[in-house]
Amino acid sequence: MIKKQSKHIQALLDTVERSPRLVVWISVFCAMIFLAGYAILASLLTSMEILEFSVKIPWATMIATYIFLVAIGSGLCIINALGSVFGMQRYEMMTRRMAFLSLTTILFGMLCIVLHLGHPERMPIYNAISPNFRSAISWMGMLYSIYMGVVVVELWLLNREDLARRAENSEGLVKKILTLLTLEKLRGTRIGAVLEDSRLPRVVALLAFVSGASALSMLGSVFAHSESRLLWYGPYYPVYFLVSAIFSGYAFLIVVTIVTYRVKNNEIFRGLKAVIFEMAQVLALILAVGFLLIIIRLATGLLDPTSRGPVMLLINGPFSIGFWGFEVGLMSVLPIYVFIWAAEKKSLNGVLTGSIMVLVGTFVMRYQFIVAGQVYPNIPHGLPSYWPTLMEVFVIGGVIAAFLLVYTLGDMFLSLKEEKSPHVT
Amino acid sequence: MNRRRFLQLMAGAPVAAALGTVNVAGADTLRYGMLADSIRCIGCKRCMSACKRWNNLRVERDELITDRDTHLSANNWKIINLRADAKNRAKRGYVQWSCQHCIEPACAGVCPVTAIKKLANGPVVIDEKKCIGCRYCFQACPWKVPQFDFEKRVTRKCHLCYNRTLLNYQKPACVAACPVGALAFDYRHEIILEAHRRVERLKRPSYIMGLAEAGGTDLITILPAEPKDLGLIAAPKKVVNHNLDKIRVTASGILAASVIAGAMYVYAQVTRDRDEEIDDQKAE
Numbered sequence: 001m002i003k004k005q006s007k008h009i010q011a012l013l014d015t016v017e018r019s020p021r022l023v024v025w026i027s028v029f030c031a032m033i034f035l036a037g038y039a040i041l042a043s044l045l046t047s048m049e050i051l052e053f054s055v056k057i058p059w060a061t062m063i064a065t066y067i068f069l070v071a072i073g074s075g076l077c078i079i080n081a082l083g084s085v086f087g088m089q090r091y092e093m094m095t096r097r098m099a100f101l102s103l104t105t106i107l108f109g110m111l112c113i114v115l116h117l118g119h120p121e122r123m124p125i126y127n128a129i130s131p132n133f134r135s136a137i138s139w140m141g142m143l144y145s146i147y148m149g150v151v152v153v154e155l156w157l158l159n160r161e162d163l164a165r166r167a168e169n170s171e172g173l174v175k176k177i178l179t180l181l182t183l184e185k186l187r188g189t190r191i192g193a194v195l196e197d198s199r200l201p202r203v204v205a206l207l208a209f210v211s212g213a214s215a216l217s218m219l220g221s222v223f224a225h226s227e228s229r230l231l232w233y234g235p236y237y238p239v240y241f242l243v244s245a246i247f248s249g250y251a252f253l254i255v256v257t258i259v260t261y262r263v264k265n266n267e268i269f270r271g272l273k274a275v276i277f278e279m280a281q282v283l284a285l286i287l288a289v290g291f292l293l294i295i296i297r298l299a300t301g302l303l304d305p306t307s308r309g310p311v312m313l314l315i316n317g318p319f320s321i322g323f324w325g326f327e328v329g330l331m332s333v334l335p336i337y338v339f340i341w342a343a344e345k346k347s348l349n350g351v352l353t354g355s356i357m358v359l360v361g362t363f364v365m366r367y368q369f370i371v372a373g374q375v376y377p378n379i380p381h382g383l384p385s386y387w388p389t390l391m392e393v394f395v396i397g398g399v400i401a402a403f404l405l406v407y408t409l410g411d412m413f414l415s416l417k418e419e420k421s422p423h424v425t
Numbered sequence: 426m427n428r429r430r431f432l433q434l435m436a437g438a439p440v441a442a443a444l445g446t447v448n449v450a451g452a453d454t455l456r457y458g459m460l461a462d463s464i465r466c467i468g469c470k471r472c473m474s475a476c477k478r479w480n481n482l483r484v485e486r487d488e489l490i491t492d493r494d495t496h497l498s499a500n501n502w503k504i505i506n507l508r509a510d511a512k513n514r515a516k517r518g519y520v521q522w523s524c525q526h527c528i529e530p531a532c533a534g535v536c537p538v539t540a541i542k543k544l545a546n547g548p549v550v551i552d553e554k555k556c557i558g559c560r561y562c563f564q565a566c567p568w569k570v571p572q573f574d575f576e577k578r579v580t581r582k583c584h585l586c587y588n589r590t591l592l593n594y595q596k597p598a599c600v601a602a603c604p605v606g607a608l609a610f611d612y613r614h615e616i617i618l619e620a621h622r623r624v625e626r627l628k629r630p631s632y633i634m635g636l637a638e639a640g641g642t643d644l645i646t647i648l649p650a651e652p653k654d655l656g657l658i659a660a661p662k663k664v665v666n667h668n669l670d671k672i673r674v675t676a677s678g679i680l681a682a683s684v685i686a687g688a689m690y691v692y693a694q695v696t697r698d699r700d701e702e703i704d705d706q707k708a709e
Contacts, residue, residue, distance in 0.1 A: 010427015049575040055498065058560040058573055086693035089700040118578030126538035126555055134668060136675070137561055138537035173639025174624075181534065212686070217678025224674045227531065227667070228567040228660070242685055278699070282692075374564070 007170075015412070021263075025408065030403040036398020039391040040115060048118065050391045052170065056384035057374045065396050068248070069109030069403070070144070070219060071241060071366075074257040075249020076102035077147070077212030078242075084154075084205030092277045094253070096158050097416045102212070103151045103408065105146060108403040115395055119269045136222040143215035150208045156181075157201050159363035162415050216245050223373065230374040236297055244289050250283045251335075251358035257418075259350050260411060268348070273419050277343045280351045284339035287358070291332040310376040314368065318375075322368045324415060331361025450627045457547040458613030458643040459526075459600065460587065460620055463518035465605040465647075468492060468505055471519065474601035476503045479586060499574030502583040508657065510650035520651040520657065521608070524549060524570045524583040525635060526643035532562035532571060534667045547613065548585035550694045556580055560623065565633055585643070595705060613643055620645045639664040640644035 016023055043051050052060050071145040083091030114120040131138045160182055161400070167178035186414035194200065219239030223232035254276060261268050268276070301311030314323040335354040342350025371386055388396075408415065441662040468491045477484055482500040487493055495504040502523055509517035530549045533541040540555035541562060551562075551571065556579040562571040563580065571580045586597035590610075595601065600608040609619060620633050624647060632651050639660040655661040 047575045055572065055581045058563055074612055080690055081686075082693060085688055088693045088696070103663075118573065118580075119556065122538070122557045124554065126557065130539045130555070132535075132537055134534045134673070135537045135561070137535070137559060141537065177472050200530040209686075213682040214679065217682050218675070220678055221671070221675045222561070224678075225535065226564045227670065228569075235674050235677030238674060242681050244680065246685070254525065274699075274702075278696075283446055284613070370449075384622075 009229045022408075026405065029405040029408075030396075032397045032401035033405070034398075035394040036396075036401075039394040039398070042391065050274070050389065051116075052389055052392050053308060053394065054386045055382065057371060057386040059116075059370055060386060061367060061370075061388040061392055061396060062112050064363070064370045065399065066112040066116070067370070068110045068363050068366045069105045069112065069399075071216065071245040071362075072248050072252045073102045073104075073109060074104035074147075074212050074216035074219075074397070075245035076105070076253060076358070077151070077249075078216075079247055079249050079253065081205060081209035085202065085209050093272070093418045094275070095255070096155070096414070098253060099151055099155050099158065099208075099255065100410050100414060100416055101253065103155065104403055104406050105252075106148060108399050108406075109366075110144065111402070112375055112396070112399050115399070117235065129272060136218055136225050140215060140218040140222055143211055143218055147208060147211040147215050150204060150211055153199070154204045154208055155345065156283075157195075157204060159414060180200070210314060213242065217242055223369075229373050230307040230376060231313075231369075233307075236293075236300070240290070240293050240297070243286065243293060244365070247283055247286045247290055247358060248362045250279055250286065251355040251362070253285075254351055254355040254405070255359060258348060269418075273346075273348070276348065276351060278348060280339040280343045280354065283355075284343075287332055287336050287339075291328075291336075294327065294332065310372065313372050313376060319368050319372045322364050326361045326364035327368065329361075331356050331365055335361075428639075436617075455546060456643060457585070457590065457610065458616035458645060459597065460609040460611075460616045461481075461521040461644065462607045462609075462620075462623060463508075463520045463606055463648055464631060466505065466519035466521065467605055468507060468519035469604065469640045471602045471604060472608060472628060473501070473503055473505060475598040476583070479589070479598035498556050499568060499572045499577070499581045501572075501590055502581070508655040510654045511656065513650070516649040519607075520648065520655060521646070522657070523644070523658075524585075525568050525639070525660075526585055527567075527639050528545060528641040528643065529639075529667065531565040531567060531639070531667060535561045535565040535651035537561065546587075546590075548587040549582075550584045550587055550650045551580060551582060553577070553579045553581065568658055573613055613645075616645050617634075620647055623647060 041049065052058075054060060078096045079091070080095055080102065082088045083093075083095050083098075113121070117123060127138060127141055131142070133139070163182045164184065167175055167182060167184075183192075183195065186195060217238045220238035223229070224234060224237040226232050247365055252297060257272075257276065258268070275329070298315065300313060301307045313319055335357045338354035339348055340355065341347075342354060375384060426583065470489045473495070474484075474489055476482070477500070480502065482502065485500070488501070494506055495501060498502055504522050505519050506522065507517060507543050508520045509515075516690060526543075526547060526549050527541075530541065533539075533543050536556075537559060538555055538557055540552045540557070541549065542552070543549050554650050558577060558578045559579065560571075560573050562579060563569065563573070571582045573579075574581050586595075586599075589595045589597060596610045600610040602636050609616065611619070617633075617636065624633060630650075631659055632648040633645060634652055636647040636649055648655060648657075651659070
């Protein structure tokens with residue numbers, strides 16, 4: 001007997017029928033998540049050693065992926081503040097996409113670190129009962145938790161009207177859930193008045209900016225506090241993390257926006273195009289600042305005899321290809337030229353290529369930063385070597401697939417499309 | 426104590442209490458220390474064996490054979506390796522390497538859940554029931570000692586047998602097992618005196634590690650040469666105020682974030698007219 005399918009399942013089936021590409025897209029992600037699940041289960045049943053075998057380099061690709069994703073999320077938070085805090089209306093139209101991307105990248109970045117921990121279940125308990133206020137990880141955890149809470153409120157405020165509209169058009173249980181989510185019952189009460197206050201979104205956005213930026217600089221401090229890791233130690237990395245987060249956030253936003261529009265066969269309207277070209281110019285400027293910071297890091301590292309060793313590993317050691325090829329070439333010098341050229345010629349493909357270059361370069365930079373930082377100093381018997389294991393790659397692939405899946409679903413079910421923002425009062 | 430000193434102490438007390446750096450008066454005389462004499466050591470590895478027995482650690486094949494190189498691991502809290510001076514091969518000794526039990530342990534300062542504590546009588550101890558397995562202690566440790574146990578999923582290291590010494594007033598398992606007195610256990614100031622006595626008696630240049638390294642440690646090691654010549658990790662000989670240093674580093678990030686916020690404000694103000702242009706384009 002064929003049951004009468006609900007309207008929503010029918011709508012989903014229609015979508016699938018319309019675009020078989022989506023089915024392939026989602027199936028690939030599901031397969032990757034399955035592989036990651038297998039790796040995690042195997043690590044639980046046997047030993048955690050199968051995720052990474054290097055004892056001397058305990059923080060590896062998973063931590064690099066964590067920083068990569070979380071820095072993008074925090075960068076998006078900072079860029080989002082241009083519109084929602086500093087009142088730039090052309091950025092404000094992208095605020096939904098940015099807030100959603102920021103939340104999901106940080107969430108999945110956090111998933112990376114949770115899977116990397118020995119006992120993740122103890123983290124929330126003991127971080128609440130006995131936090132160490134001298135520990136940067138403890139602060140980072142607290143600040144990112146606050147940030148994620150604030151962004152959820154921000155997203156809810158941005159989508160409240162939309163939820164109300166959907167609740168009106170639906171029926172049954174879905175209507176009940178949607179009505180509950182809109183907190184319709186609070187209208188008319190004192191709390192309801194606060195929620196409808198036109199200043200609230202700006203206050204929430206300001207809170208998100210402050211907590212997001214401080215959480216990110218605290219993430220830099222996690223490494224910069226390690227006095228015994230000469231490459232990480234010092235006041236440089238909290239600053240560089242902020243700058244690198246902004247440029248990776250910009251690059252990520254550009255790639256995701258252009259790819260989403262192209263995949264959905266939507267045309268990018270002129271206003272958005274103009275913003276993208278403006279973002280490319282700003283990105284070129286920030287990349288130049290980042291490059292300047294890299295030069296300062298090299299100079300200070302080489303001038304100080306104690307930290308010359310680790311810096312030489314980057315310049316003229318096992319990490320030199322990644323440093324010169326990716327960190328300097330692909331992440332800094334080449335994209336600056338590409339962005340200036342593309343913004344001049346109004347070439348979206350140019351901007352897209354430049355942004356992808358920045359993202360690839362940034363990932364390699366994060367990996368190098370993590371791994372090279374732990375090589376020196378170490379117990380003698382030569383420099384420890386490290387290469388990601390297959391299981392580690394499975395887990396990272398799964399996390400990225402899960403992120404893309406959630407973004408795809410979010411783009412389908414939440415209205416992330418660029419439009420004039422309700423922030424404007 | 427004069428008036429100025431009293432006022433200084435009163436002013437510093439709340440800050441010091443918040444940062445957890447209150448030094449108990451006379452703590453040095455109450456604290457235990459351990460001596461490891463690498464010149465007297467014969468490399469029998471009975472200390473390693475005793476450590477494994479007391480702490481119920483797994484024994485790997487062949488690792489307890491004399492002269493076989495061993496590495497610190499979750500099941501090896503103490504290792505004995507033959508090390509020779511790179512400049513003069515005749516200068517050599519069996520160097521024991523384990524947690525140095527720093528007076529101001531960097532690991533305890535970075536553990537996000539305060540699972541690592543420096544006990545008042547000396548040992549730096551990891552609470553394995555609390556450890557979340559983040560391995561930050563390994564990154565912060567100047568000696569690279571805490572090791573992650575992939576099966577138990579926690580970080581483990583030598584705890585100076587605090588569960589023997591505290592409860593039964595016994596020596597740590599390794600010290601009790603040493604057949605030649607290369608290991609000794611006493612109050613730290615006594616241990617330092619003993620180390621100086623032994624070095625004087627040797628009548629050849631040797632090096633006492635732990636007096637100033639990483640701000641001083643409760644494990645004092647007599648080495649035949651300087652640590653870096655023996656191929657050991659040489660922790661810097663400076664007393665770092667970790668808390669002040671952390672505040673300094675964190676402040677740089679906050680300062681940079683403020684500068685970035687200022688730049689964003691200027692960017693928003695300078696390009697305000699572009700918003701209108703784009704609005705016009707959208708309207709078209």
